[in-house]
Amino acid sequence: xxxxxxxxxxxxxxxxxxxxxxxxxxxxxxxxxxxxxxxxxxxxxxxxxxxxxxxxxxxxxxxxxxxxxxxxxxxxxxxxxxxxxxxxxxxxxxxxxxxxxxxxxxxxxxxxxxxxxxxxxxxxxxxxxxxxxxxxxxxxxxxxxxxxxxxxxxxxxxxxxxxxxxxxxxxxxxxxxxxxxxxxxxxxxxxxxxxxxxxxxxxxxxxxxxxxxxxxxxxxxxxxxxxxxxxxxxxxxxxxxxxxxxxxxxxxxxxxxxxxxxxxxxxxxx
Amino acid sequence: xxxxxxxxxxxxxxxxxxxxxxxxxxxxxxxxxxxxxxxxxxxxxxxxxxxxxxxxxxxxxxxxxxxxxxxxxxxxxxxxxxxxxxxxxxxxxxxxxxxxxxxxxxxxxxxxxxxxxxxxxxxxxxxxxxxxxxxxxxxxxxxxxxxxxx
Numbered sequence: 001x002x003x004x005x006x007x008x009x010x011x012x013x014x015x016x017x018x019x020x021x022x023x024x025x026x027x028x029x030x031x032x033x034x035x036x037x038x039x040x041x042x043x044x045x046x047x048x049x050x051x052x053x054x055x056x057x058x059x060x061x062x063x064x065x066x067x068x069x070x071x072x073x074x075x076x077x078x079x080x081x082x083x084x085x086x087x088x089x090x091x092x093x094x095x096x097x098x099x100x101x102x103x104x105x106x107x108x109x110x111x112x113x114x115x116x117x118x119x120x121x122x123x124x125x126x127x128x129x130x131x132x133x134x135x136x137x138x139x140x141x142x143x144x145x146x147x148x149x150x151x152x153x154x155x156x157x158x159x160x161x162x163x164x165x166x167x168x169x170x171x172x173x174x175x176x177x178x179x180x181x182x183x184x185x186x187x188x189x190x191x192x193x194x195x196x197x198x199x200x201x202x203x204x205x206x207x208x209x210x211x212x213x214x215x216x217x218x219x220x221x222x223x224x225x226x227x228x229x230x231x232x233x234x235x236x237x238x239x240x241x242x243x244x245x246x247x248x249x250x251x252x253x254x255x256x257x258x259x260x261x262x263x264x265x266x267x268x269x270x
Numbered sequence: 271x272x273x274x275x276x277x278x279x280x281x282x283x284x285x286x287x288x289x290x291x292x293x294x295x296x297x298x299x300x301x302x303x304x305x306x307x308x309x310x311x312x313x314x315x316x317x318x319x320x321x322x323x324x325x326x327x328x329x330x331x332x333x334x335x336x337x338x339x340x341x342x343x344x345x346x347x348x349x350x351x352x353x354x355x356x357x358x359x360x361x362x363x364x365x366x367x368x369x370x371x372x373x374x375x376x377x378x379x380x381x382x383x384x385x386x387x388x389x390x391x392x393x394x395x396x397x398x399x400x401x402x403x404x405x406x407x408x409x410x411x412x413x414x415x416x417x418x419x420x
Contacts, residue, residue, distance in 0.1 A: 030358070030360040030368055030400075031368065032367065032368045033362075033365075033366050033367055033368065034362055034366040034368075034398075034400075035366055036362065036364060036365065036366040036398060046335045046336060046337050046396060047320050047336055047337065048337075049337055049339070050318070052316065053318075053339060053342065053419055054339050056316075056339075056341075056342055056419060056420065057339035057340060057341040057342045057391075057394075058341075060341040060342075061341060144314075144316060147316055148316060148317065151318060151319045152319055154319070155319040196340070199340055199393070199394045200339055200340065200394050201394075202394045202395055203337055203394070204396075205335065205337065205396045206337055246395075
């Protein structure tokens with residue numbers, strides 16, 4: 001099976017010396033500390049979390065107004081596959097926002113849009129059952145099931161894209177899903193800034209992973225205008241995140257990320 | 271329980287990364303991991319579709335880098351279908367400190383083995399999941415890993 005873009009798992013063989021350090025104690029009593037510098041040299045990519053993971057963390061820090069950051073469904077009908085994939089990533093991520101907002105109507109619309117876009121990419125069959133499950137679960141208010149089915153829908157689409165040798169588009173779905181999640185996250189942090197909330201943006205390795213994915217994309221995707229804009233925008237986001245070091249980002253920095261991600265989303269959705 | 275596990279397996283197979291040529295065996299290992307995760311899903315954790323799998327010789331480990339978010343509670347469950355094998359998973363932060371809860375566990379059954387680790391994340395960032403085949407009679411032992419959060 002092929003790797004999936006948001007599932008690129010960095011399985012790193014550990015040096016023998018490191019292993020000795022890690023597992024010098026029995027498996028029941030793992031070492032309390034290891035030398036990660038011996039891992040970092042080979043570290044390449046991390047799994048891209050779905051928006052729901054970071055939303056769950058934000059929920060524990062207060063009561064965000066999710067309805068306020070729920071975007072209306074995009075009317076855009078792109079024709080170039082990379083742009084369709086980019087829009088699909090944002091739509092699925094918007095589904096996670098709709099779940100947080102417990103908005104049944106929005107979830108229903110998003111389910112339909114997912115099918116429409118999947119159809120355009122030639123992978124309708126792979127998502128149809130998930131889309132139906134999303135709609136039914138939303139009707140019953142089973143929000144955890146909706147989350148799971150959205151995750152499955154994304155996995156099914158990207159898996160199918162990989163089978164069709166469209167890895168670039170598969171990666172774009174994940175990247176723009178992260179983009180939409182981050183745009184919503186920054187909007188909510190700005191609405192009630194607290195350093196502990198801003199800490200959720202500390203994701204430099206994810207942005208490094210995106211950069212590697214852009215680098216290996218084929219010409220068709222890499223030279224697409226929207227993809228170029230996305231890549232440039234995410235480079236700026238990475239710079240801002242890295243500027244904070246390990247400290248939570250300032251309100252100003254969160255605002256800057258929000259402005260960049262909002263602009264990128266507008267270009268994709270309109 | 272078996273039906274629930276089958277459902278999880280059906281949902282997850284075909285979704286993970288398999289670095290091993292012995293795909294069918296890794297699928298089996300993943301089904302063990304999903305079976306181990308079942309009780310946490312029933313307890314309100316949300317299963318992620320991202321999975322890992324592969325095979326390793328005895329005593330060899332692999333590291334997986336993974337983003338976690340402060341405030342979330344994670345369970346990582348690992349499985350292997352090799353009889354008599356013993357496997358482990360442990361989680362370290364970016365400074366190399368062990369961060370898992372003390373309730374991490376390892377278990378062996380007649381037809382395979384399991385391991386689990388819980389992390390109550392106190393700092394957002396990149397973490398390292400260290401998976402290892404502690405004991406096995408096979409030259410290479412297949413393993414699968416899944417995770418959930420709440």
